[in-house]
Amino acid sequence: MTITITAFETSPDRGRGLARDMGVRWALEEVGQPYDVRLVTFETMKQPAHLAIQPFGQIPTYEESGLALFESGAIILHIAERHGGLLPQDGDARARAIAWMFAAVATIEPPIVERSMAMLFEKDESWFAARQAMLDQRLGRKLDALAARLGEGEWLDDAFSAGDLLVINVLRRLGPSGFLNGYPALTAYVARGEARPAFQRAFAAQLAVFVAASGG
Amino acid sequence: MTITITAFETSPDRGRGLARDMGVRWALEEVGQPYDVRLVTFETMKQPAHLAIQPFGQIPTYEESGLALFESGAIILHIAERHGGLLPQDGDARARAIAWMFAAVATIEPPIVERSMAMLFEKDESWFAARQAMLDQRLGRKLDALAARLGEGEWLDDAFSAGDLLVINVLRRLGPSGFLNGYPALTAYVARGEARPAFQRAFAAQLAVFVAASGG
Known part of the structure; x- marks a missing residue:
């Protein structure tokens, strides 16, 4: 195949x-x-x-x-x-990993994309600075929640899963902006993903x- | 249970x-x-x-x-x-239905939410009208693509699936705005979903x- x-x-x-x-x-x-x-x-x-x-x-x-x-x-x-x-054998753990997959693309990624779209297409608009503060706050709330859930854990649940893969993949889009610098636990989490062979x-x-x- | x-x-x-x-x-x-x-x-x-x-x-x-x-x-x-x-028995059809589930929340819903967030929180801002035209265009491109794929079909693939359920559920958020009025095929698609017992x-x-x- x-x-x-x-x-x-x-x-x-x-x-x-x-x-x-x-x-x-x-x-x-x-x-x-x-x-x-x-x-x-x-x-x-x-x-x-x-x-x-x-x-x-x-x-x-x-x-x-x-x-x-x-x-x-x-x-x-x-x-x-x-x-x-990429998915746990246990049915409940598998369902939780899939919940993180959806959270990555439906909850965490949209404010990241919205912020980078504004950077790309609205940088010269009169409203850019005022809106950016609002977008930063909106994104910050999601990252605060994610960091609180991750805590000192290595991955979001027990073992690395497709949920971590997608969440880390989405967080990486923030890399060039430096936005993640305010979140040392998330920065380390992304680095753990990037270190995988x-x-x-x-x-x-x-x-x-x-x-x-x-x-x- | x-x-x-x-x-x-x-x-x-x-x-x-x-x-x-x-x-x-x-x-x-x-x-x-x-x-x-x-x-x-x-x-x-x-x-x-x-x-x-x-x-x-x-x-x-x-x-x-x-x-x-x-x-x-x-x-x-x-x-x-x-x-x-809610999911076809056939493995390939099942995977396609799941693709539509992800498309609903990761591709179709974000520009809908972005537009309604602007309506809610930025209506009194100086930039509202100028930005709204841009958001409408961005959302319109997604709906054009969805309408093209649906064509004259009853559902996105053969039988009603969780993919249709999520896509219709997301499109319903546009109801109060009248935005969907420009898309008769999508309006009829949503109505078919809403007619289900x-x-x-x-x-x-x-x-x-x-x-x-x-x-x-």
């Missing part, structure tokens, strides 16, 4: 592993599944062939014999269900794509 | 079924599972007892013998995995809570 995912030919993050293929690569590395990558551009990802498997014209997608999936959370859950290592392999793979595309 | 969920004692939507307990109630009705409701206020949901099961101090939560879950997407997936009727029972149950609390 060949697994094929899609990723940016030239990622706007310049190879820092902040695009959404990163979590899928990381999950595949955690479970030891090799995969192929089909590169798309901002142009080809809006064309019918890509829209047929990703209705919103985004990356990543996941294909294996006859099945095409989109949404990185769903792809990672699919990988975790098919292969051992599977993360390192995934990071190197996405960086290699960017270096190749930029003629490096 | 007793299932207990949490909901607002006095929902800010005044019983229109737009709070996040609605999707969980709907899912429980679809699979025919009775449930108890523990009501919380904006005050009690920030206290330690509630934070222990919902780290972000929100509703809904889901409890059954020994297991406590949060995140409506995760709760609905848990219900769908335990009981028949399980939806009707769930809607009546949450409305009864609001009516009771407001002394009606």
Whole structure:
């Protein structure tokens, strides 16, 4: 069975592993599944062939014999269900890990994306500074809650799970902003994720794509 | 096994079924599972007892013998995995339905929430009108893509699934704004969901809570 995912030919993050293929690569590395990558551009990802498997014209997608999936959370859950290592065996612990997967993309990520969208598209607007204070506060409340729950724990529940993978992957988007500096426990949590060999392999793979595309 | 969920004692939507307990109630009705409701206020949901099961101090939560879950997407997936009727039997179709569950909360809902947050908290700000045009455009792109995928279909894939339940539940948040009026196929899709007997029972149950609390 060949697994094929899609990723940016030239990622706007310049190879820092902040695009959404990163979590899928990381999950595949955690479970030891090799995969192929089909590169798309901002142009080809809006064309019918890509829209047929990703209705919103985004990356990543996941294909294996006859099945095409989109949404990185769903792809990672699919990988975790098919292969051992990313979800606990115990039913209750498994359900809690999946709750963290949803929390990552539905509760923690939106205020992070909203803040970075404002940085990208509203920096020159008259309202930027006033709104930014509000967005920082909104995001801060989520991170306060996450830090309180993590406490001094190594991972969110007992063992590392797909829940940690997605939460860490989402927190990494804050890296360049320095916003996480006010949260030493979360900074250390992200660093523990980044130190995993599977993360390192995934990071190197996405960086290699960017270096190749930029003629490096 | 007793299932207990949490909901607002006095929902800010005044019983229109737009709070996040609605999707969980709907899912429980679809699979025919009775449930108890523990009501919380904006005050009690920030206290330690509630934070222990919902780290972000929100509703809904889901409890059954020994297991406590949060995140409506995760709760609905848990219900769908335990009981028949919300996920296809076929593995590939099941994975696609789960992709729509994630798309609902991670891709479709964020621009809807962002727009309603602006309506609620920024209506008197100098930047409101200029930003609203941008938010409308951003949301419009998602709805265009969703409408294109739905086409003339009754549901997103073959049979009604937890994916449709979550997508419809999220689209309902746009109801009061009239934004969905520009999308007749999506309006009809939402109406098909709302016509389901399980939806009707769930809607009546949450409305009864609001009516009771407001002394009606």
